[in-house]
Amino acid sequence: MEWQNELTRLVKTSYPIVQAPMLGVTTPAMVAAISNAGGLGSLPVGGLSPDQTRSLILQTKALTTKPFAVNLFAHQNSPVNTAQADQMLQFLKKLCAQHQINYPKPDLNSIIFHSYEEQIDILLEENIPVVSFTFGILNKEVIHAFKEKGTVLIGTATYLAEATLLEQNGIDCITAQGMEAGGHRGTFLDSKTLPLIGSFSLIPLVAENCQVPVLAAGGIYNGKTIKAAFTLGAKGVQLGSAFISSNESLAIESYKKSIHDAAETDSVLTKTFSGRWARGIQNKFMMEVENSGLAIPDYPIQNALTTPLRVLAQKQNNKDFTTLWAGQSASKAESKPAGEIFQKLIKETESLP
Known part of the structure; x- marks a missing residue:
């Protein structure tokens, strides 16, 4: 299987596999393990103070020299x-x-209640190469500041209207979060009912209507599901539950x-x-x-x-x-080092016809 594509070139990784940012579960050690293995580790800092944010970034940098993402909560407080x-x-x-x-x-x-806007200067000062976000969309000034820095931006969408808005605002990659995904829904546009679109419907819908790379999330846990996501039009996959039982998990x-x-x-x-x-x-x-x-x-x-x-x-x-x-x-999760779980995913995918 050919792993290199427009997503790996964008985020500068060996494999188009992203560890989902799971606040309360993810550790700097988990992030580093995935990045060191050739994927993109994701450090969640949503809602944390600026001091906490910088501390976690520095802890992660001490464990890897490879690119990793930092994930923000882009909502407006009510x-x-x-x-x-x-x-x-x-x-x-x-x-x-x-x-x-x-x-x-x-x-x-x-x-x-800390806003994501309090964290932006730290991410820029620490030269974070990839910033992902959920619960909303970053304001135009923040997007501009990241673009000036050359930061890759990844937004979360749970239905097509959200994906379209992200693309229109210059976001570089869209995480298509199917209803199977664990943790918080990334829904941010007003809707009378919560969008419950499964990955098999959402991934091709976003891929066919948006020009930026699509990152598939939800229900992905082994080689077969990774390959299925690519077949549906995704350029990468994001897995979270697969790493909850890992040695590095909280x-x-x-x-x-x-x-x-x-x-x-x-x-x-x-x-x-x-x-x-x-x-x-x-x-x-x-x-x-x-x-x-x-x-x-x-x-x-x-x-x-x-x-x-x-x-x-x-x-x-x-x-x-x-x-x-x-x-x-989630029941397919294994109690192993995160790096071993990652390598198993690679081998399973490569062994498929």
Whole structure:
């Protein structure tokens, strides 16, 4: 198989395979392992402070000299609905008490929401070669600043209208995120219903209507699915769930076990943890919030309200009260070094006729 194409030339990698940026799971070691193996590692910094952003970049640079991407959250923060948020806070406090969890209730007035615009100068100063983003589109001034620097920009689309808008704004590559993908949906245009377009429909649709390279995401986990994505018109693939159980992952042990034991139907869409639609394995927290009948505050408000609970649950290896983001093929994930997982993907693809 010929791996070199317009995407590898654009991002300067040996293989057109990208590790998905999974905030809370991805580590600098994982990013470096993929980049060192010839792919494109992706460092997630969405919503983090400028200091945290620079620290993670420097940690990654200490582990690789190869190109890697940094991923931003390109949304605009919504005003806080105080009454709605307070209702959710009271519910979370009661829920945790019922399960003997000491919920460290956050102060709504002290929560800080960092915008991607606070991170731009750091990315430019650190000469990040590839910047990917999701939840929206970067503003024109930021796009111009990156273009002046020669930075490659990759945006996320969940349906054709989003892909078209990204291309019209000069974005160099489009991640076509099928509904099978784990983690947060990248949807950003107003829509009455959440776009639930599968990869087999979305990839060719975007590839046929956009001139920039398409990166396929969702349901890709082995050589056959990689080759299928290329057949459908993609120039590259992005895999996330395949690396959740890797040695370099931050996922707690009960999270990894849940993935290995998961059936296809266990992966569901929910807004309960963050206020944005995301795909993960269903657990007690999801069901309790959904059954409460309460309105879920928008992202990033709900995300901030649940962060203390998730941090505590992870320390206790408690899978019922933290996020278990996973795609529909997550059960195929292996507990190996990320580099070995990557090399296996290459060999599987090359062995196919």
